[in-house]
Each structure stands twice: as structure tokens, then as C-alpha cells.
Amino acid sequence: MKKAKRSKIVSYNKWGYIFLIPFVVVYLVFQLIPLFSTIYNSFFENYRSGLKQIGPNFVGFENYRTILTNGDLLTYTKNTLIMWGLGVVPQIIISLLLGAWFTDPSLRLKFQRFFKTVIYLPNLIMASAFSMLFFTLFADSGPINSILMQMGIISQPYTFMSHVWSVRFLVAFLNFIMWFGNTTILLMAGMMGIDISLFEAAQVDGARAGQVFFRITVPLLKPILVYVFVTSLIGGLQMFDVPQILTDGTGDPMRSSMTLIMYLNKHLYSKNFGMGGALSVFLFIITGILSMIVYRFATGKKED
Amino acid sequence: MNAEYMKEESGANVHVRRAIAYTVLVVISFLCLFWFYILIINATRSKGELTQGFIPFPSSHLLDNWKGLISGTLPVWKGLRNSLGIALCSAALSTYFSAMTAYAIHVYDFKLKKFMFTFILMIMMIPTQVTALGFLQLIGKMKLDDSFIPLIIPSIAAPAVFFYMKQYMESTLPMALVEAARIDGAGEFRTFNGIVIPLMKPAIAVQAIFTFVASWNNYFTPALVLHTDTKKTLPILIAQLRSADWLKFDMGQVYVMIAFSIFPVVVMYLILSKYIVAGVALGSVKG
Numbered sequence: 001m002k003k004a005k006r007s008k009i010v011s012y013n014k015w016g017y018i019f020l021i022p023f024v025v026v027y028l029v030f031q032l033i034p035l036f037s038t039i040y041n042s043f044f045e046n047y048r049s050g051l052k053q054i055g056p057n058f059v060g061f062e063n064y065r066t067i068l069t070n071g072d073l074l075t076y077t078k079n080t081l082i083m084w085g086l087g088v089v090p091q092i093i094i095s096l097l098l099g100a101w102f103t104d105p106s107l108r109l110k111f112q113r114f115f116k117t118v119i120y121l122p123n124l125i126m127a128s129a130f131s132m133l134f135f136t137l138f139a140d141s142g143p144i145n146s147i148l149m150q151m152g153i154i155s156q157p158y159t160f161m162s163h164v165w166s167v168r169f170l171v172a173f174l175n176f177i178m179w180f181g182n183t184t185i186l187l188m189a190g191m192m193g194i195d196i197s198l199f200e201a202a203q204v205d206g207a208r209a210g211q212v213f214f215r216i217t218v219p220l221l222k223p224i225l226v227y228v229f230v231t232s233l234i235g236g237l238q239m240f241d242v243p244q245i246l247t248d249g250t251g252d253p254m255r256s257s258m259t260l261i262m263y264l265n266k267h268l269y270s271k272n273f274g275m276g277g278a279l280s281v282f283l284f285i286i287t288g289i290l291s292m293i294v295y296r297f298a299t300g301k302k303e304d
Numbered sequence: 305m306n307a308e309y310m311k312e313e314s315g316a317n318v319h320v321r322r323a324i325a326y327t328v329l330v331v332i333s334f335l336c337l338f339w340f341y342i343l344i345i346n347a348t349r350s351k352g353e354l355t356q357g358f359i360p361f362p363s364s365h366l367l368d369n370w371k372g373l374i375s376g377t378l379p380v381w382k383g384l385r386n387s388l389g390i391a392l393c394s395a396a397l398s399t400y401f402s403a404m405t406a407y408a409i410h411v412y413d414f415k416l417k418k419f420m421f422t423f424i425l426m427i428m429m430i431p432t433q434v435t436a437l438g439f440l441q442l443i444g445k446m447k448l449d450d451s452f453i454p455l456i457i458p459s460i461a462a463p464a465v466f467f468y469m470k471q472y473m474e475s476t477l478p479m480a481l482v483e484a485a486r487i488d489g490a491g492e493f494r495t496f497n498g499i500v501i502p503l504m505k506p507a508i509a510v511q512a513i514f515t516f517v518a519s520w521n522n523y524f525t526p527a528l529v530l531h532t533d534t535k536k537t538l539p540i541l542i543a544q545l546r547s548a549d550w551l552k553f554d555m556g557q558v559y560v561m562i563a564f565s566i567f568p569v570v571v572m573y574l575i576l577s578k579y580i581v582a583g584v585a586l587g588s589v590k591g
Contacts, residue, residue, distance in 0.1 A: 015492040016412030020420065023405040027461035030454070031427070034438030041437060094332065101325040106318055109325060117577045118333045120584070124573050126521040128539040129565045132546055133343055136558060143342050143358035150357065177336060182584060189585040209321055231429070238431045241523045241539075248547050261433050261524070268437060268528060276437045284434040291429035 035284070042277030048270065055274065063278035072263065073282070079168075079251070080259040083243070084236030086172030087179070092228065094176075095183035096221075100213055102184075103191040119181035127178065127241035134170055135161070135246050164256040167247065171257055174242050179235075183228055190224040191217060227297045234290050237283065240265065347559040354555045369556040373564070376557065378541050379534055380564065387537040388568075390455050390526075391519040395512040398459040399469075402511070403504050406469035407496055411482055421470075428463040433524060440528055450531045459519070465511045472507035510583035513576060517569055538565040 042063055046056035067073045098119070101107055109115075122130070137144050138160040145157040160166045194217065202212050218225075240261040243251060249265070251258025260283060267276035346354060350365040374380055409421050432439075443454045477500065485495040501508070523539035530536050536544075542565060545558060573580060 012486075012492070013412045013414045016408045016414040016417065018492075019404050019408035019412075019496070022401045023424075023461050023466070026401075026458060027427075030439065030442075030458040031430075031432075031435055031461065034435040034442055037438035037441060038435055041441075094328075097328065098332070101329075107322050107325060109322070109329075113578070115329050115333060116581050117574075118336050120577070120581055121570070121573060122336055124517050124521075124569050124580075125566050126523075126539055126542070126569070128521070128523045128542045129562045130339075132542050132558075133339055133562050135546060136555065136562075137339060137342060141355070143346065146358040181336075185581060185584045209317065234429055234431070238433055240433070244523075245543055245546050264433060264436070265524070265528075268440065273437060273441070280434045280437050284430070287429060287431060287434065291426065294429055295426055 038277050038280045038284075040277075041273045042281050044274050044277075046274045047272040059274070063274045064282075067275060067278050067282065073260075073279070075255065076258050076260050076263045079255075079257060080237060080239055083168050083171045083175070083257065083259070084233065084239060086168065087175035088229070088232050088236065091176050091180045091183055091232070092225070094180050095187050095228075096213075096218070098180075098184045099187035099191050100217055102188055104209075116181075116185070119184060121181070122178045123182050125178070127174075128245045130174060130178070131242045131245035134174060138166075138170060161247070162253050164253055167243075167253065167257045171239075171243050171246060174246075175236075175239070179232070183232075186228060187221065187224060190221050194220050223297055227294060230290055230293050230297075234287050234294070237261075237287060237290075343559055343563055347556065347563050349556050349559075351554045351556055365556060366560070369554070369560040372554055373557040373560050378545065378561065379536070380538075380541065380561065382534045383536055383538045383541045384564075386452070386530075386535060387520055387539075387565075390452055390537060391516045393452075393456045394459040394519040395516040397456065398462045398465050398515040399508045399512045400501075401460040402462050402465035403469045403501060403508060404496065405466045406473055407500055410470060410473045410477065411479070424463045424466055428467065432458075436525065436528065439525075443529065449529065450535060451529075452535070454529055455519075455522075455526055459515060462515065465515060468511055469504065469507055472504065477503060510579060513572070513580060514583070520569060541565075 041056075043058060043060060044056040045054060045059045045062065047054050098115075101109060102112060102116070136142055139145075140157045140159050140161075144160075145154070148154045149157070158166070160170065198216055198220075199212060202216055207215070238261055239259045243257045243259055244262055244265070247257055249262065251262055260279070264276060264279050264283070267273075267279060342358070345360065345362050346358075347369060348362040348364065348366040350363065350368065353359075353363055353365070405424075409417060409424075439454070440449075443449055443451075448454050481499065481503075482495060485499055490498065521539065522537075523543065526537045527540050527543065530540060542562070545553070545561060
């Protein structure tokens with residue numbers, strides 16, 4: 001009897017493995033094997049020079065030495081981080097403000113649903129279409145120049161696409177507009193989880209709104225803020241669609257808006273698998289480290 | 305007296321703060337919507353009108369621009385069909401199989417359960433870009449280059465969708481229900497399809513929307529996989545528009561094309577915004 005019962009349990013639990021098969025097989029084939037072959041490729045010299053195919057020849061860590069010493073990696077990492085940073089700072093500030101206002105019962109803001117719908121909308125817009133739209137709007141003879149001239153702010157069209165910082169700001173602005181709604185909703189969920197009695201106690205003690213915000217809301221949100229910040233950094237390192245479409249893949253002016261993934265994309269198109277592999281491994285290691293941080297927060301392992 | 309003074313001050317304070325909040329919200333909403341306003345206005349203008357500078361009122365050439373676009377060189381209808389097909393298949397496969405994976409981890413006890421759960425959480429953040437190189441080589445060897453399959457099948461293994469389903473199951477699927485089905489003699493597979501999937505409908509709907517949108521908007525992988533013009537998806541066509549000698553292009557048609565590729569998602573969002581916004585909050589990891 002006992003034996004039969006146990007075998008019954010076992011026979012149920014084998015279904016756990018059966019139901020996992022689709023995920024495991026697909027993950028293995030389309031993610032894990034490609035990951036290993038990417039790493040494998042990074043140790044080979046393998047590219048096309050004109051019509052001639054060079055390699056694949058085993059070169060050890062030569063590709064890594066090349067990407068680390070020729071300066072490109074540093075430049076593109078810097079570009080990526082600058083454009084990410086320019087977007088993420090206003091993103092977190094605005095999201096914190098909006099989240100605090102939406103959840104503040106004493107403000108009783110109206111039209112909340114309308115505002116929430118509007119601020120989340122850009123997140124769903126196709127990034128490539130949004131960038132193409134910005135490219136046409138900010139073109140030399142585009143509507144933005146036209147409006148600025150009609151208003152008398154400028155007399156000559158401003159060539160947004162040929163100045164380093166205007167391109168970077170446009171990329172950062174697009175990233176900001178596309179992501180602050182998402183961040184606001186995440187932070188609001190966190191703010192609504194804060195014990196309401198803390199706010200009441202602060203009010204009884206005569207704390208001002210600013211004090212409540214900086215002394216109660218922000219410190220208690222720290223774990224979520226770190227989570228938002230790190231996931232945003234992981235997303236930022238993957239920045240591709242916006243600068244790619246905006247600059248037609250060139251990262252111009254003078255590659256100042258070329259990101260890491262645009263660089264990878266270039267290697268993939270030109271079939272330079274050795275360098276592409278080394279770059280992929282570099283990105284994999286960085287995102288791996290960042291993911292570990294997110295994982296610690298997501299599973300709620302508190303350090304302090 | 306002191307208390308009264310404080311109350312008065314905080315009352316005025318609330319009015320000031322409310323005014324600031326509304327001002328910022330209006331400015332922010334403007335920054336979100338202004339671009340689309342210009343997009344819609346300019347989509348109604350003819351090539352000639354567009355060169356005369358921006359006028360904030362619509363004109364009457366929307367239909368002409370549309371006709372010009374679909375009779376032009378860009379295969380927009382094919383692009384729409386391809387995008388739609390890939391996105392719908394991805395959404396269906398991703399939600400169904402993620403629910404299945406979550407069910408395996410949630411309901412059964414087996415040796416590798418804890419390991420699998422940890423593993424899936426760990427790989428959640430790894431971007432597809434870093435494995436793209438091996439992925440392209442692999443699909444080349446599998447003769448799947450320039451095919452939709454490598455854009456659809458991988459969505460079966462979607463860690464983020466899995467995580468959402470798992471969380472949803474924890475709050476809505478009691479083990480007693482599964483046991484009751486077993487006592488009634490239902491097979492494990494039938495229990496999953498007949499009882500669990502219907503129960504998961506709200507979660508499946510939310511994640512189907514997100515997967516659909518992500519696939520619809522995806523540019524990086526499709527651009528590397530698809531080469532034939534008639535197989536290309538809308539984001540690739542947009543990129544093609546960008547790299548074409550766009551000065552020769554009819555700008556009115558460019559605006560119509562951009563509007564055309566974001567229109568389906570915007571309509572879907574306006575109908576379902578309530579559920580989508582709630583879904584984002586639900587999917588967030590609580591710190």
C-alpha cells in the first residue's frame with residue numbers, strides 16, 4: 001500500500017519534467033547553444049577582407065586584446081553610457097515626482113487615468129518608427145525648425161543631426177519619453193506598499209511635503225530604486241533601435257552616438273565573427289554581473 | 305492658535321502643490337503627445353505643402369499619400385501581414401508555453417525544481433543581442449535563414465513571461481483544484497489545458513499583449529534574419545525608408561508610413577489601457 005502510494009506520487013511528479021521540456025529544449029537550442037558558439041567564435045580569427053575569407057584560425061585571446069586596445073570599445077561604451085545617463089536621470093526624477101503625486105491622498109489629483117494612459121503610451125510605440133518620426137521632425141527643413149523659426153527663436157534652421165550633443169540629447173530624450181511612464185508605474189506600486197501610518201505620523205509631527213518625500217518615501221523605496229536603476233542600465237547597454245535609425249547606423253556625427261550594440265550589429269553584418277564574438281562576451285559578462293544584482297533584489301535577499 | 309495657523313498653511317500648501325502637479329503633468333503629457341500631433345497633421349499634407357513649413361491644421365491629402373504609399377516600392381501590406389503573423393504566433397506560443405513551464409514549477413515536486421526556478425530567474429536579464437552571433441550561425445546551419453521560424457519559436461522560452469505566470473499562479477491556483485481534477489480521473493495534460501489555462505486567462509491576456517507589442521516593435525533580430533523584401537517586417541521597412549535617399553521621397557508618404565506602423569498598437573492600447581497599465585504594476589517585482 002505504502003509502496004503503491006509513493007509510486008503514484010512519483011508518477012505525478014515526472015510530469016514536472018515533461019511540462020518543462022518545451023522551455024528547456026527551445027532555450028537550449030536557441031539561447032544556450034548560440035551562447036556557447038558565440039564564446040567559441042571569440043577565440044578565432046574569422047572575417048572577410050574584400051572577397052577573401054580569412055580564417056577561421058585559432059588566435060586565443062587576440063580578439064579580446066584588439067577590442068580592448070584599439071579604443072573603439074571605450075568610445076562606444078562611453079557613448080552608450082552618456083546617452084543612457086542623460087535619459088535616466090530625468091526619468092527617475094520625474095517618475096518619483098509623478099508617483100508621489102499620484103499616490104498622495106491629500107492632493108486628490110483628477111484625470112489620473114488619463115495622465116497614466118498618456119505617460120505609458122510612448123513605451124508601446126515602435127522605437128524604430130518613433131526614431132524615424134524624430135528624424136523627420138528634427139530634419140533641417142522639418143517641422144521643428146519651421147516652428148522655431150515661426151516663433152522667432154532661431155533665424156536659421158538648426159542642423160540637429162550634425163551636432164554631437166543635439167543627436168545625443170535627442171536619443172536620450174526619446175529613451176526618457178519611452179521609459180518614464182513604465183518607471184512611474186513601478187515606483188507607484190512601491191509607494192502604495194509603504195505603510196500609510198508613517199505618512200500620518202509625519203503629518204501629525206508637522207512635516208512638510210518635501211520632508212515626507214525625502215525622509216520617508218525615497219529611503220523606503222531604495223530597493224525598488226536600485227532595481228529600476230540597474231534594469232535600466234541593462235536596457236541602456238542594449239540601446240540600439242533609436243540611435244541606429246536616427247543616424248542610419250552611422251552613429252554620426254563622427255561616431256559620437258554609436259552604441260555598443262550598433263558596433264556589434266556592424267560586425268554581424270560584415271560577418272566579422274571573431275571580433276563580434278569577443279564583443280558579445282564582453283557584453284555578456286557585464287550584463288551577467290548586473291543581472292546578479294537584480295536577482296539579489298528580486299528574490300528579496302536583504303543585505304542590511 | 306498655533307494649530308489653526310498650521311492647518312491654514314497646509315491648506316494653502318495643498319493648493320500650491322496641486323497647481324504645480326497639474327502644471328508638470330500637462331507639460332509632460334504635451335511632451336508625450338506633441339510628436340504624434342505633428343505626425344497626424346503632416347500625414348494629411350501633400351509634398352508641396354510640406355515644403356512650405358509647418359501649419360498646425362490638417363490638410364486634405366491623407367488619402368492621396370496613402371494611395372501613393374501602397375502603390376510605391378515599399379511592400380507595406382506584406383510588411384503588415386508579416387509583422388502581424390509573427391507577433392500573433394509569438395504571443396500565442398509564449399503565453400501558452402510559459403504557463404506550462406510555470407505550472408511545472410508550481411505544481412510538481414521534483415529534484416531539479418529549485419535549480420530550474422533559480423536558473424530561469426538568472427537568465428531573465430540576459431539580452432538576446434549577446435547570443436545573436438551564435439544564433440545567426442545556428443539558423444544558417446539549420447537552413448532557417450530568411451524564415452519566420454527563428455523569430456517565432458524562441459518565444460516559447462520567455463523567462464519574464466514565465467515569472468509573471470508563476471506569480472499569478474501562486475495567488476490564483478489552489479493545489480486542491482489540481483487534486484480534485486486528479487480524483488475525477490483527468491490526466492495531467494487535460495487538467496492543464498482544461499482547468500489551468502482557463503483560470504489563467506487574465507494573466508495570459510496581459511502577457512499576450514506585451515509579447516505581441518515586443519514582437520511587433522522588434523527590429524534587431526528580424527533585420528538580421530530576414531533578407532527577402534516580401535518577408536520583411538514593418539520596423540525593417542521603416543529602417544529602409546531611413547537609409548533610402550529620403551530627400552527624393554514624398555515626405556507625406558513617409559509620415560503615413562510611420563503612422564501606419566504605430567497605429568495598430570495605439571488602437572489596441574487605447575481600448576485596453578486599463579488592463580495594460582494594471583498589468584505593468586502587477587508584473588513588477590516587489591522589493
